[in-house]
Amino acid sequence: MIRSHKIRLNPTPEQEIYFRKAAGTKRFVYNWGLDRWKWAKSQGVAIYGMMAAKKEFNALKQEQFPWVYDVAKDVMEGAFQDLGTALKNYFDSKSGKRKGAKVGFPKFKSKRSSHQSFRLNNDKFRVDGHTIRIPKLGEVNMAEALRFSGKIMGAVVSRSADWWFVSIQVEIDKPEPIVFEKESTGVDVGIKALATLSDGSEFENQKPLRSQINRLRKLSRSLSRRQQGSNRWWKAKRKLERFHLTVANRRLDAQHKASHAIAATYAFIGLEELHIKGMLKNRRLSLAISDVGLGEFARQVCYKSDAFGGVTVKIGRFFASSKLCSDCGYVNKELTLSDRKWTCQGCGVLHPRDWNAAKNIEQEALRLVVAR
Ligand SMILES: [Zn+2]
Numbered sequence: 001m002i003r004s005h006k007i008r009l010n011p012t013p014e015q016e017i018y019f020r021k022a023a024g025t026k027r028f029v030y031n032w033g034l035d036r037w038k039w040a041k042s043q044g045v046a047i048y049g050m051m052a053a054k055k056e057f058n059a060l061k062q063e064q065f066p067w068v069y070d071v072a073k074d075v076m077e078g079a080f081q082d083l084g085t086a087l088k089n090y091f092d093s094k095s096g097k098r099k100g101a102k103v104g105f106p107k108f109k110s111k112r113s114s115h116q117s118f119r120l121n122n123d124k125f126r127v128d129g130h131t132i133r134i135p136k137l138g139e140v141n142m143a144e145a146l147r148f149s150g151k152i153m154g155a156v157v158s159r160s161a162d163w164w165f166v167s168i169q170v171e172i173d174k175p176e177p178i179v180f181e182k183e184s185t186g187v188d189v190g191i192k193a194l195a196t197l198s199d200g201s202e203f204e205n206q207k208p209l210r211s212q213i214n215r216l217r218k219l220s221r222s223l224s225r226r227q228q229g230s231n232r233w234w235k236a237k238r239k240l241e242r243f244h245l246t247v248a249n250r251r252l253d254a255q256h257k258a259s260h261a262i263a264a265t266y267a268f269i270g271l272e273e274l275h276i277k278g279m280l281k282n283r284r285l286s287l288a289i290s291d292v293g294l295g296e297f298a299r300q301v302c303y304k305s306d307a308f309g310g311v312t313v314k315i316g317r318f319f320a321s322s323k324l325c326s327d328c329g330y331v332n333k334e335l336t337l338s339d340r341k342w343t344c345q346g347c348g349v350l351h352p353r354d355w356n357a358a359k360n361i362e363q364e365a366l367r368l369v370v371a372r
Contacts (some may be wrong), residue, residue, distance in 0.1 A: 001174055001307065002153060006167040009132075009141040009157070018137045018273055019157060022071040023116035027109045029068070029079035032057065034106055037087070050084035071118075072135040078119025117158035125155060132166060148169055161241035162199050177309025186362025187293050187301065188321065188354045192340070196354035198270075198362040203258035212247065219243055255297045265306035270365025271298055272337035272357075273317040313365040325349065326359035 033053045039154045057076070061068050067078055086106040092098035126133045130142050132155075150172040157166050174361045186198040194205040226233040227299060262269065274294055302312045315321070330346030335353075343350050 004169045005147045008350050009164040010141040013185045023117040024077045025071050025075050026118040029076050033083045050080045054080045069285045071349045074121045074124050075118045088105045120155045122152050122154050128206045161245045162238050180267035182266050185266040186270040186358040188358040198358040199353050259300035268308050270361045271314050273314045315364045321357040324360050326356050
């Protein structure tokens with residue numbers, strides 16, 4: 001299985017120039033390839049594979065684009081690779097071969113876009129402790145050492161909020177199945193607590209955005225007061241972007257700790273199929289939800305449990321986990337989103353909302369498995 005680790009880089013100013021140059025080269029080659037593809041299509045050539053485009057580019061580069069030699073060769077190859085994938089995803093999505101959200105036709109990459117990236121292939125760079133060695137550049141310092149050991153498959157160098165990162169993909173062996181401490185649980189993924197389990201235990205939500213909301217307001221205000229495009233405006237914009245990124249990283253960290261603990265403890269885990277898109281339509285909920293990233297958390301629980309040799313079962317999103325009494329099966333139709341507790345009219349038990357939901361999720365997941 002392949003895992004990736006995203007690490008912040010500490011480039012020198014010269015190295016940063018190389019990164020910008022490489023990202024610019026990637027953008028140029030990607031756009032060039034897309035342009036050729038469109039031209040070929042206009043000439044009635046339906047399939048114009050990236051192999052042909054690459055060959056054409058290679059024949060021209062010495063004469064027309066000699067600056068591509070300033071950066072690693074992978075940058076150019078990665079651009080064709082990415083474009084090929086983008087086109088394939090578009091056509092597979094159109095034909096129904098690819099499930100999930102519709103994928104749009106690839107767009108030309110803008111110079112103004114804050115997202116810049118380029119790819120490095122596995123045999124072209126080396127990682128050693130806090131250092132990554134990149135062709136035609138040399139050693140760049142990494143803020144932390146690579147978390148995984150195994151065969152390195154590739155890397156993507158990218159910029160966000162004016163920081164540079166490298167995401168390294170590593171093929172790791174599936175760990176030996178572990179002996180789980182506990183048999184089964186149900187997980188209610190939520191906003192108040194990140195996760196409530198059917199034994200009543202809770203994983204707290206860090207909600208970093210809420211606790212730092214004043215700082216966010218201050219940064220946003222200072223951005224809006226400045227003249228758009230001015231130096232001071234760019235500086236304020238960068239500060240705000242960095243703030244968002246720090247908050248997102250902290251959230252991800254909390255989620256990783258909780259999902260690891262759950263996946264490593266229970267052999268069988270029931271989860272709810274969350275319909276995040278539908279939930280986001282609810283204005284009041286949307287801030288809190290985008291804050292906690294529920295979909296990402298459920299995804300982590302699933303892949304980590306699988307890695308430990310555990311089993312996860314998702315129950316359908318129409319299953320009324322909150323409204324059902326986990327003791328007697330009575331359905332409380334009057335339950336609203338703001339009710340944190342409710343008393344069952346069937347049996348008189350007082351239910352903390354999320355705990356009751358987690359119990360139902362566990363029971364339903366177990367029932368589904370038996371039914372299969
Ligand atoms: Zn009841």
